[in-house]
Amino acid sequence: MSTDKEIEVKFRIFRFNPKTDFAPRWQEYNVKVDKSTTVLDALLKIKEEQDPTLTIRYSCRQAVCGSCGMMINDKQMLACFTRVLELNSNIIKVAPLKNYRIVKDLVTDFSELFQKERQVKPYIIRHDFEELLNPTGTYKQTEEELLGYIQFADCIECGMCNSACPVSATDPLYLGPMILNRAYRFISDPRDLGFEQRIEAIDSEHGCWRCHFAASCSTVCPKGVDPAKAIQLLRRQLVKKAVLGISSPKKVELIPMAHVKGKLELPKGWQ
Amino acid sequence: MKESKRMFIHYISGLIILITGFIHLIANNLPSIGTIVHESIFYPVNLIILLSALLYHMLNGVRVILIEVIPGKCAAKAITWIMFLVGIALYIYGLQVFLNLFWPVE
Numbered sequence: 001m002s003t004d005k006e007i008e009v010k011f012r013i014f015r016f017n018p019k020t021d022f023a024p025r026w027q028e029y030n031v032k033v034d035k036s037t038t039v040l041d042a043l044l045k046i047k048e049e050q051d052p053t054l055t056i057r058y059s060c061r062q063a064v065c066g067s068c069g070m071m072i073n074d075k076q077m078l079a080c081f082t083r084v085l086e087l088n089s090n091i092i093k094v095a096p097l098k099n100y101r102i103v104k105d106l107v108t109d110f111s112e113l114f115q116k117e118r119q120v121k122p123y124i125i126r127h128d129f130e131e132l133l134n135p136t137g138t139y140k141q142t143e144e145e146l147l148g149y150i151q152f153a154d155c156i157e158c159g160m161c162n163s164a165c166p167v168s169a170t171d172p173l174y175l176g177p178m179i180l181n182r183a184y185r186f187i188s189d190p191r192d193l194g195f196e197q198r199i200e201a202i203d204s205e206h207g208c209w210r211c212h213f214a215a216s217c218s219t220v221c222p223k224g225v226d227p228a229k230a231i232q233l234l235r236r237q238l239v240k241k242a243v244l245g246i247s248s249p250k251k252v253e254l255i256p257m258a259h260v261k262g263k264l265e266l267p268k269g270w271q
Numbered sequence: 272m273k274e275s276k277r278m279f280i281h282y283i284s285g286l287i288i289l290i291t292g293f294i295h296l297i298a299n300n301l302p303s304i305g306t307i308v309h310e311s312i313f314y315p316v317n318l319i320i321l322l323s324a325l326l327y328h329m330l331n332g333v334r335v336i337l338i339e340v341i342p343g344k345c346a347a348k349a350i351t352w353i354m355f356l357v358g359i360a361l362y363i364y365g366l367q368v369f370l371n372l373f374w375p376v377e
């Protein structure tokens with residue numbers, strides 16, 4: 001179906017405003033697209049030319065911000081990263097992501113997800129506060145250490161993996177692949193010392209042990225993160241440390257850096 | 272108990288079921304080795320280990336399913352306790368059956 005010419009495609013879009021509508025409905029629009037038109041471009045075209053009430057969330061338009069995840073022909077996809085003609089379909093069905101509360105039309109509410117994410121402390125935890133406040137150098141990482149977590153650090157928090165996860169669909173307290181992947185990303189970082197502080201969340205009744213390892217999450221991830229693998233590695237760490245008591249303390253070397261010696265100079269107006 | 276410990280025992284009990292179940296099958300179906308196993312202390316001991324592993328594995332499996340479909344932190348705690356108590360009751364019953372069978376009181 002690849003062509004340089006514009007062709008008309010039918011869009012069936014899920015419409016629902018929980019504040020005013022009794023039930024959701026499907027609305028159809030015809031849009032002219034060419035081979036470069038993304039689903040997001042088409043939705044914006046509909047909004048500009050046919051129906052300004054259509055509600056969409058987006059920001060970067062280049063698969064970086066993770067705002068535009070939606071169900072496109074029943075699969076979790078980023079609207080800005082999906083070309084209409086590549087879907088090889090005359091009717092494009094667009095709906096909000098499953099497993100989330102709907103704010104309006106194609107916009108889902110991630111606030112609960114980000115609230116839950118706080119439980120796993122998604123940041124590097126260190127105890128050398130003096131160094132953190134007055135940095136004198138940079139922490140050394142080997143290539144292998146970097147390769148151990150870099151794939152999991154590519155997550156853009158689009159929440160599509162949670163939407164595809166069958167456990168997240170039935171257990172609202174399950175942390176889900178996105179958050180568990182975040183936890184593993186930091187736990188496997190050689191600079192991080194916060195494993196103990198994350199155990200309560202990840203080793204709970206609704207933590208990483210609830211995963212069925214069907215890997216639906218990994219198949220929909222637009223960044224190739226593989227959260228299902230992160231969850232399995234997280235389990236391995238838990239068995240090693242929390243069950244068998246085998247701990248290999250992390251040692252990270254500090255390389256003195258001339259340009260950060262002494263107190264960090266903050267730009268004017270930031271003090 | 273941490274969830275990791277519960278699940279670790281779950282996997283180990285799965286392995287134990289495989290091994291003791293296999294021994295139980297052999298003892299009952301291969302007359303050559305079966306008779307020797309049947310007449311030794313090993314047979315009832317194997318059965319008791321199989322019962323313990325089976326009960327743990329089964330009830331923990333049910334617990335996991337229930338936790339997944341019944342939301343709520345309190346619900347999870349209640350389900351764990353109920354399964355624990357059901358497990359204890361079934362274990363005492365099963366043990367009593369085996370003791371009567373293998374070491375009947377005259």
Ligand code: SF4
Pocket residue numbers: 164165166167168176177210211212213214215216217218227228231
């Ligand atoms: S692998 Fe685990 S986290 Fe991923 S979709 Fe399946 S159950 Fe959910």
Ligand code: SF4
Pocket residue numbers: 066154155156157158159160161162177178181217220221222223224225226227
């Ligand atoms: S792991 Fe992939 S699908 Fe899940 S939130 Fe991150 S980028 Fe999105």
Ligand code: FES
Pocket residue numbers: 057058059060061062063064065066067068069078079080081
């Ligand atoms: S608009 Fe940012 S990921 Fe699609």
